[in-house]
Amino acid sequence: MSNINPTKRPLLASHQTPLQILETLPGAFFLVDDAATIVYANASTQAILGATREDVLGKPLWRGAPQLVSTALYRAVQKTRQTRAPSEVEYVSPVTGTWLHVQLSPTVGGLMVQVHQGRTVAQREAPVPQGERLSIEDLDGLYSRISVLTPEGIVLEINEVPLAEARVRREEVIGKPLAETSWWSDTPAAQEQVHAAIARASRGETVRFEAVIHPREGLDRHLEVAITPHRDADHHIAYLIFAGIDITERKRAEAELHVLIDAIPQQVWIMRPDGSYDSFNQRAHDYTGLSTEESQGEGWMQCLHPEDRSRVRSAWQCAVQTGGVYETEVRLRQNTTGEYRWFLARGMPMRDDTGQIIKWFGTSTDIEEQKRAEQQLKESRESLRVLTETVPQLVWVARSDGLLEYSNQHWQDYTRFTFEHMQNDRWAHFQFIHPADQEGTRACWQHALDMGTMYEHEERLRNGQNGEYRWFLTRGMPMRDDTGQIIKWFGTSTDIEEQKRTEEALRQSQEHASILMNSNIIGINIIEGEQIVEANDTFLRMTGYTREDLRAGNMNWLHMTAPDDLARTLEAHQEHATQLSITPYEKEYVCKDGSRLPVLVGGVLFQHHPHQAIGFVLDNSARKELEQRKDDFINMASHELRNPLTALKMQTQLVRKRLEKQSQHEAATALARMEGPIKQLERLIAELLDVSKIQAGRLEYVRERVDLDELLREVTATIHHLHPSHTILVRGSVHTSLIGDRDRLGQVFTNLLSNAIKYSPDAQTVEMDLSASDEVVTIRVRDHGLGIPRELRDKIFERFYRVTDPKRKAIPGLGMGLYIVAEIIKHHGGTITADSAVGEGSAFMVTLPLMRDA
Incomplete structure (x- = not known):
């Protein structure tokens, strides 16, 4: 009795007779104070506890009598204290496995606890419903580590798993603080973790954490722990449920996975089921510079570009709430340079056999070059779009099957059709192709689609504004992917109306030129330098040369020019070189037989071939002969008229003077009037003579x-x-x-x-x-x-x-x-x-x- 608390001993000494009675009571009997410390134990205690009362006095009930400790007893003690009314409880001892029936009565300053082994008749007839108790038998059926703790962390019940791993008996643990068990106490860091967690749970917080424990020498276990508080009817913390899941294998697998993850070129991140941070691979840590602590909560978002944070947060929350795949593009800051690069972030939920998400596994892949390429492609496409809108052609893009996909504004303005009009029918554009061209267009386009070859066709397209048709050259080029498959057709329609008119004019001009070259009137030659390189039959006939002479190079215009006309001819060719044409002039050709042919010559320089010119030659011999005859006639007539006119003039003057002497003034006046016409005729004859002399070079x-x-x-x-x-x-x-x-x-x-x-x-x-x-x-x-x-x-x-x-x-x-x-x-x-x-x-x-x- 030496271990009895001195403050309690006077109370017991004054009641010796009742104590004697208590000694004779069947079963164990205890008196505990308000701190649940054993102040008295009867002799029968040893039969149940296997320890003398001296061993238990002064010790807390939960540590001095581990064979009695259970959640049911703990709850009954708490209830009796609060209600101050007697109560009883029946349960299986977690230590001995025997049924115990406990009666509790409040006393001044404590409780009386009487324990009987075996079940009462009433209890045997009406056992406690399984749903209203938590038996150690139930806990032993769980592979996880399950313990029931007082709010202070005293072990009330514990299942077999941790005991077997630590190789300790249940009575060595029941009634002791969990943190002082060997598997926690051997690891100070873990012991500190569980101390802190129990303190938080006793304040009503559900606590989750991971810890590494050492159940025995050479054995380590990684636990995922949850401590959950349970309240009584008055909402006081009644006890704590400790649940520890062995995740050693998972952690080992995760460690191996982390090794593998660290070798992956992407940034890899792992999140918990609720979306909170778990871990990053080394590459992510190196890039962002964030530590594990800095990444907790939304700390990992501080490396995101400010403009992307709201969008990323919304996308991530949506994925966590729906359990769907997470994917977004985001800019991440590089720790050492402070620069942002584009990454593609993808997250996939990992589920257990029940479908519950246990982790989020994700990667962040650097797509900076891809984004730049996309930007360049975007700019290129924009440039292409601007180009297609600025070029004068009608531009269109079709799918591989020929269905129109795009047309520029010029195309729409000209045809008065929009993309919507065309998108469901690849032949819809036929309505503005000239009916005469539709069959050829259809065949050509179908052939291009079937063979994958370039499409090219000339067709007339109707102007949607005025209904007129104009010629267009339409070309379509297939665009292929890396495998050679056609993915698009890129095409243009170029207005060639003026070209077609020019071609028609050229055709007509060629016809006219052919008619001209075959003319029997005009001689035509083509010269290059001094040589005549081509000539029509008329020119050859004029000059007496043959086509064999022409091919042999025997026709030289310089040698064929009469000496008297050489200066004028050279002057004309100089004019030809400077003015691209020759003012027609007269000259004489020396024919092959040595005779001379008067001709009228003109010429034009070829613009596309500046060393060649085309000459036009008219036979001038008939006109020259006619002019010569005219000149001869005028010269002869002038001389023949001059002598009679002179005689007439002299006779008229003589007669006028005689009439004046004879005073026949009226007749003289009439005769004088004849002198005017005679002078006029004399002047005309003189001019004719001058003209004749000028022509003859004898003026x-x-x-x-x-x-x-x-x-x-x-x-x-x-x-x-x-x-x-x-x-x-x-x-x-x-x-x-x-x-x-x-x-x-x-x-x-x-x-x-x-x-x-x-x-x-x-x-x-x-x-x-x-x-x-x-x-x-x-x-x-x-x-x-x-x-x-x-x-x-x-x-x-x-x-x-x-x-x-x-x-x-x-x-x-x-x-x-x-x-x-x-x-x-x-x-x-x-x-x-x-x-x-x-x-x-x-x-x-x-x-x-x-x-x-x-």
């Missing part, structure tokens, strides 16, 4: 010094005397002389002033402006008469040319004056030009060089 010139001012005064006075109806206004003077033929120069200005008066019948003045420089003198004669059409200004200097105008038919003349004037001025080294418009008069400007030797 005579006198070389003398000419005072131009004096000459022009004389000519002006004479013209004014002959035509008093007009005033000749002379402005300026030249004050110089030149070398030339005075009479011929007088003839020039007489003709110009006469014409000015003749062709301005309704005007009253004719103007003549004089000016001089150090090099030339300029004489400008201007009238205010009928004027000359601009397109005919150069023709008026041709021989016998007169402008065809009803108003001019009444004005006499043969069209020789200006021809003679131009030849005289040319002989004197000068020039003459005309500036005129119909109804606005004409202006002739003559320039002559000073002091020129003619």
Whole structure:
């Protein structure tokens, strides 16, 4: 009794007689204080506990009497304390396996506990329902480590699994703190874990953690632990349920898996079933720089790009809630550089045999290069889209089966069809192809689809706005994948309407050229350098050469040109090189037999072949012969008419003078009127003679010094005397002389002033402006008469040319004056030009060089 608490001993000493009674009670009898410490145990205690009362006094009930400890007893003690009413409980001892019947009564400062072995009759007849008790037999049926603990962590019940692993008896554990059992106490870190977990659970928190324990020497176990608090009716913590699942094999497999995971080039992460962080592989740790602690909760999201966090959080929560596959693209920050790279994150739930998710296994694959490629592809596609919208062609894209997939705006604007109109029928576009072209288009397109070859076809497409058809060249190119399979058709339709018109014009031109080459009238040759390389039959017939001569290179235009025409011919070819064409000119070809052929020649330089030119040759012999006959006739007629006219003129003057002497004035006056027509006829005959001499190159010139001012005064006075109806206004003077033929120069200005008066019948003045420089003198004669059409200004200097105008038919003349004037001025080294418009008069400007030797 030496171990009895001194504070309790006086109480027991004062009740010796009751204690004697208690000694005689059947079964074990205990008195415990409010701290559940044994203050008294009767003699029968040893029979049940196997220990003397001295061994148990002063010890807590749960440690001093482990054979009695159970959850049922613990709950009964707690209930009696709270209600202060007697209670009883029956249960199987976790240690001895015997049935125990315990009665409890409250006392002052504690409880009386009386224990009987065996079951009461009442209890045997009405056993406690299985659902209302937790038997150690039940716990032993579980492979997991199950314990029932007091809120302080005292073991009330425990199943066989941990006892067998630690090779200890149940009584060595029951009633002791769980943390002091050998498998926890041998590992300080684990002991600290379970201490902290029990403390949290005793405050009503369900605690889960993993720990490594050492049940015995050489044996380690990795446990996944859950400590769950259980409350009584008053919501006080009644006891704690400790459940530990052996996950040693799983951890070993996970360790092996982690080794494998660390070898994977992707970042690998593992999450718990609730979506919380579990672990990363080394590659993920190295990249993000996050520790295990920093990754807890949503800490792992701090390495995400701020713009991606909300999206990733939503996607991850959705996957956790639905148990579906998680997949998203995310930018992750690189720990050392701070740069973000794109990753494809995929997570797959791992389930047990019951379908419950036990882990989330995921990878983060670097797709930065892929994203860049996608961006480049996107930019390329955008560039392609912009290109297709800016090119003038109609652009379209079709699927491998030919069904339209895309068309640019030009295509839609032209056809007035949208993509929706075409997407279900690959032949729908036939409605805007010309009916005559549809069969060919269908056959060509079907052949391309069947053979996988390029599609090319010309067809007429209807403009959706005005209904007109235009020619298009449509091309389609198959686009293939790596296996060679066609995945798309990319095509364009190019407007070739102008090209088709050009081709038609070219065809017609070729027909015309063929007709021209086969002409019996026009000789055609093609020259390259000095050599004639091609010619039609007409040119060969003209010159007497054969096609064998042509092939042998025996036709050289330089050698075939008459010496007298060589200078003009070279000048024409120089003009050919600079102006790409030759103004038609006359020359003579030396034929193969040595004869000469007068021809009219023109030519054009080939633009595509600058070293070649085409020449057109007309046989001019008939015209030359006709002109020669005309010139001969005019020359002969002029001489033949001149002598009778001279005689007529002299006789008329003689008769007039005789009549005047005889005072027959009336007859003399009538005869005098004949002198005007005779003078006009004399002038015409003189011009005809001059023309004949010019043609023959025999017009005579006198070389003398000419005072131009004096000459022009004389000519002006004479013209004014002959035509008093007009005033000749002379402005300026030249004050110089030149070398030339005075009479011929007088003839020039007489003709110009006469014409000015003749062709301005309704005007009253004719103007003549004089000016001089150090090099030339300029004489400008201007009238205010009928004027000359601009397109005919150069023709008026041709021989016998007169402008065809009803108003001019009444004005006499043969069209020789200006021809003679131009030849005289040319002989004197000068020039003459005309500036005129119909109804606005004409202006002739003559320039002559000073002091020129003619």
